[in-house]
Amino acid sequence: MVVVTSSHDPQLLKGVLSLLLLHLLAEQESYGYEVVQRLQGAGFADVLEGTVYPALARLEREGRLASRLVASSSGPARKYYRLTGAGHVALAAGGAGWARHVAAVEAVLSRPLSATLQKGS
């Protein structure tokens, strides 16, 4: 089940946006607006197009994405992005890093607070 939330911490989202984009594009080659729709469908309803397009440009410049123009019957040609070899490497490293990050945060957040509260009172 996809939980659609209307607000995410922008700083947190900024930190993981590249990783999300790499994963979405590893699943399926997409153009900018389609990537945004897929992000929104995954629960990131408040992601603006203006945030995603430069992130795609940065990943392409870093060599993690490759692009090609595909003619569209409904308007100008669309720029489709797909992962490169470096993109797959970055995705694997980013996924492992994210898992470590989540585990470390979980370990801190799961500590009981009762002892600290007693000291404070």
Add this chain to the structure above:
Amino acid sequence: MPNTVSWYDRLRVERVVWSLDQRLYDLPSRTRIAHRREVRANLLTAATEVGAGEALRRLGSVRDLAEQYRDAEFGEGPRHSWLAAALFALTTPLILNFFLSEAANAYQQAITTGTHTDGSYTWGGVTWLQSPLTFALHQGQATHVGGAYTPLTYVLLVGGTIACGRLWRALPHRRTPRPAMPAAN
């Protein structure tokens, strides 16, 4: 249900694309044109699905979008600006010429309206900025030659252009290195 994109909607999209394009002049022209085309194509696709107004709203601020495109190209942090450098290099001589010309005209008026005899008069010009001016007065009419920029003026113009555009940041070995993508970024 797909929306029909009217000419008015296309004009709204083009206005935003043009506005973005104006803010991307520091990017290489090929990159700038590619961004412009991509944003236009995406906006028109979005407009057919959610309407032009909503598509433009979801794009966010054009200024922020341009800033993020520049960050994507050059990396985050301070960077050079060819636009600022060009603005300084083009406007400063115009302003400088205006004031130097006004100063020369003032001197010329002084010798033509006074009780000076015919002959030639030399004014040293604005110190350090221009060469001396020689005025020839003949029957109340004056002409003048000289007043060119000194080498120091050219040095100041070049230095000002570099400083205004922070052009040392454009040097390849001074370019801020692009930070490697963190594990979760």
